[in-house]
Amino acid sequence: MTTRLKTQTALATLSLVLGGAASAQELTMLVGNNVDTVAAAxxxxxxxxxxxxxxxxxxxxxPGGSEGDNIIKTRLATGEMADIFQYNSGSLLQALRPSRTLMPINDIKNFDAMNESFIATVSDDEGNAFGVPIQPAMGGGILYHMPTYEELGLEVPLTWDQFMENNAxxxxxxxxxxxxxxxxxSWTSQITFLADFxxxxxxxxxxxxxxxxxxAKFATDPAALRGFERIQDMHxxxxxxxxxxxATLDDGLAMVASGEGVHYPMLTFAIGAIQQNSPDQLQDxxxxxxxxxxxxxxxxxxWMPAAFYIPRGSEHPEIAKDFLNFVATPExxxxxxxxxxxxxxYLVEGCTLPDDVPPSVSDMLPYFEEEGRxxxxxxFLSPVKGPALEQLTVEVGSGIREAQSAAERYDADVAKQARQLGLPNW
Structure with missing residues (x-):
């Protein structure tokens, strides 16, 4: 089930009143029901x-979840998709068979303004790109208590050894x-592993x-195994x-905000929760x-944001592409x-953030300003993610299982999922 919401500015209404109805074009757009997504659209x-x-x-x-996914896939398959729609970037996008169902947008004027890492998550194997980002990116790393760092004269670590020295x-x-x-x-136990990619x-x-x-396997690739080993190191x-x-997520965020704890491996979406629950400590x-x-x-x-896409059957393809081009601008x-x-x-060149963003947001900017960081x-690159991961990372982080054993178990777990997905060579 979908609901409809008319979006029209006073200026557009005035245009119709003055007789512009004959030349007016109305595009349809389909978006998820997340409050911020609707507001951004x-x-x-x-x-x-x-x-x-x-x-x-x-x-x-x-709607969101599997019901929303089914609506997207059904409407693409039946040729009844809106002129523009919002959907995930990354491996979930590949399930839509974008080469067959979506319109490439490599030729829009502002294409090169988009972040290369993002473009990779909305492209097919032949280099055709299909989407523009509609929200900021999210990072995976360490939230930390800045006053403690200042008090002890610590510097932001660039290596795992330096990180552990700071902990000491x-x-x-x-x-x-x-x-x-x-x-x-338990899902929070995965962050160190996932953010290590x-x-x-x-x-x-x-x-x-x-x-x-x-x-390639986590148990036999030393670089991939390190994700589990870092969790073992922490324990x-x-x-x-x-x-x-x-402890819960809210407990962890309260601890890092107050300084009761100093380092919290987490995704940056949690900054919003700190802003809501501990606003006086957000700057810390x-x-x-x-x-x-x-x-x-x-x-x-x-973690890449969702994107706007154009189906091949759009009734207004050129206007839709022009709209996506506008989305990929500082405006x-x-x-x-x-x-x-x-x-x-943001993943668009020239886009800036307000001067009053929290330090945890501005701290992400240098990584995006230098190519390759x-x-x-x-x-976002592979559809394979075993459902047992959070159980295994809890076990490693609790000292119940060693990293090597967890990697071997995880390799077996993802093999089951890959076969369920019908992936070749499994």
Whole structure:
């Protein structure tokens, strides 16, 4: 089921009243029901209509989850898709068979303004790209308590060894938990493992493709195994909060905001929760990428935003492409920021963030400003992610299982999923 929402500026209404109805074009748009997604779509369509009064939009809202996925796939298959629709980037997009169902947008004027890492997640094997990002990116790394760093004279670590040295200094000089873990919300146990993928890519280029083709394994690729080993390192160090097994996400965020704990491996979406729950301490929380083993190859694993796409059957393909071109401009970014704020860097060149963004947001910017310092998370490059991962990372982080054993179990877990997906060579 979808609902419809008319988006039309006063300027467009005036155009119709004055007799522009004959030349007016109305495009349909289908977006997910997330509040921020709907608000961003409204902001962008209103801004575009203000510049193009003869174009208006009819926004439909679909449910999320599997029901929303089925609506997308059904409407593409039956040729009843809206002129523009919003959907995931990355491996989930490939399930739509974009080469057959979507319109390439490589020729839009602002194509080269989009971040290369993002383009890779909305492209097919032949280099045809299909989407433009409609929200900021999200990073995976370490939220940290800045006043503690200042008090102890610590520097942001560029390597895992430096990170563990900082933890040792914190443990020696304070009664704070150097590392926060929150295994009651078991999904949070995966963050260290998932956020390490930039480092995997640096040490084992092409791992995602080889992994998807069943030609690489976590248990036998030393770079990939390090994700599990880092979790084991954290447990064996004794630097984790004592209640790591019972603590929740909210507990972890409160700890890093207050300084009760100093390092919390987390995705940057959580900055919004800190802003809501601990607004007076938001300026005390910074962010850095999960360190690897080489200071010269330090970078950020990125969770890519959803994108706008155009189906091949769009009734207004040229206007739809022009709209996507507008989304990929600083004006488009500004429209989103003004309506919903910005919780991370935009993936369009020239887009800026307000001066008053939290430190944890501005800390992400340098990674995006230097080519080669960001890379998509594995889930955006491969459809294979075993359901047992969070169970295994909890076991490693609790000292129940060693990293090598967890990697072997995970390889077996993903093999089952790959066969269920019908992937070749499994």
């Amino acid at each position: 409204e902001a962008l369509t209103e801004a575009y209509t203000e510049r193009n009064p003869d174009v208006t939009f009819n926004i439909e809202i679909r 200094a914190i443990a020696e000089a304070t009664d704070k938990a150097p590392i926060i873990q929150t295994y009651r919300d 930039y480092n995997v890519q640096q040490d084992s280029p092409g791992f995602a493709e080889a992994f998807t083709a069943n030609e 064996e160090s004794g630097y984790m909060n004592e209640d790591f097994g019972a 929380v910074g962010f850095f990428a999960l360190p690897g083993d080489d200071a010269g190859a330090n970078g950020l694993t990125v 488009g970014c500004d429209a989103i920021t003004e309506r919903v704020g910005a919780a991370g860097p 960001t890379y998509p998370a594995l889930e």
